[in-house]
Amino acid sequence: ILNALFLCLITIEHSIKCLFLTVTHSLKYFYTASSGIENFPSYVSVGLVDDVQISYCDSRTNENIPKQDWMNKVNSEYPDYWKEETETCLAKQQLLKDNLEIAKLRFNKTGGEHIYQQMYGCEWDDETGKVKGYDEFGYDGEDLIRLDPKTQEWIAPKPQAVNTKHKWDHDRNAVDHEKFYLTQTCVEWLKKYVNYGKRSVMRTVRPSVSLLQKSSSSPVGCFATGFYPDRAYMFWRKDGEEIHDGVEKGEIKPNNDGTFQMNVDIDLSSVATGDWIKYECVFQLSGVNEDMTSRLEKTRILTNEPNITNVIIPVVVAVAVLGLIAVIGFIIYKKMNGEKWIF
Known part of the structure; x- marks a missing residue:
């Protein structure tokens, strides 16, 4: 998922056709658990709307906070929103740290520097209504396991993740739940966020x-x-x-x-x-x-x-913030039971 340590660079292929005929919005969450890396949080989470950072949480502060002023508008509809997001940060932190330890054992590399990452979210075309969800995991900068949005089956590029693939594929209730979240719940929240930040998200700035x-x-x-x-x-x-x-x-x-x-x-x-x-x-x-x-x-x-x-x-190359925010954040993950995805 991520080719550089603690750096998430969002890459999109462009063409003139898709550039001017469609407007696709995205909601992405990134989580990173790490070990053996000095002077860096052992866990970081980041949320982005249209590749603009909206939230941040790490293992040092243990508090999920908004990174855009317009994200405070959510408080008017959901007064406990950021309190719940902090609780989610703490739960995800433990889950990813556990998965990191499991991955280290499976790859037989317990010493040194290691990272375990997840990218999760959805895209929505506001003209065609087309929706796409994704859930991908990586270990030490390489793809580990990812969900095929068409078949709703897991793909394991690494042999160390094959057992996980079989385990998750056979948990049909969890897969159906995730499909509903990625194609419906996630999109509903994405629309809310785009509406909150429309003056910012929908703006155009010439370079x-x-x-x-x-x-x-x-x-x-x-x-x-x-x-x-x-x-x-x-x-x-x-x-x-x-x-x-x-x-x-x-x-x-x-x-x-x-x-x-x-x-x-x-x-x-x-x-x-x-x-x-x-x-x-x-x-x-x-x-x-x-x-x-x-x-x-x-x-x-x-x-x-x-x-x-x-x-x-x-x-x-101004990616300092995304370098620190490393790849993680999952604001709306509270809407589904993340505990089932134990690696």
Whole structure:
């Protein structure tokens, strides 16, 4: 599920078709239990709506708290909401720690640093009404076991999880309960959260776009940061036509202020400098009709090349918050009995 330690980068494949014809909202919860890692909580939970953090809890504070002001609106309908979420945090903390110990035994690695993670939630297309739920577990950065939303059966990529797969597949009441939660209850709460934070969640923010190059022989990168939502598409084109040869697209990544960043690089080593003017970077954002276009001009490129006036200001990949929030949070997990999922 997660390829980096305590870092959850939400990756979405984009295309122009899905970018402008659909609006998909998501509610995701991430839990992480760890052992052997100094100066880091042994348990962290995080909740996100449309990849914006809404809640946080860890084993040091043992309190689930809102991370967006608009999440306090839930108190008007559910006065004990955050108290119950704290109770859920404590229950999930023990459950994941137990599962971590079981996983360590199954992989025969009890010493050193280890993490056990769960990603849980749903997606809802507010135009088509299509719903998708997911529940995935990982151990030490690799997929361990996940639920197939179509068959409602568990898939175990690792042999150490095969027994768990059989155990969970045969608990049909639990599977049916989870299906109802992921496709109905979760979506109902997602709609509530989107309504609470519609001014924030439904907003559009245009990015700042820069042309970057490490050295004169390096690819030229087009870097966009500070945009919202993450339904964006960026590409290079020549003489008005999108090109793919020599182009490498990066993932959309979260900034620590709730906005996003992305980049797309192009290799122009075989292109005459005089022809660079024919190239331009194009950024498109869902909800914004006008494209942002940056024509490739030498004077506009920021570079690390010595003795050149334009010097790149180091760009911090702003995922510090998600790095700490690590991957976890499960605000509405209280709505179902999580105790059945003992690994």
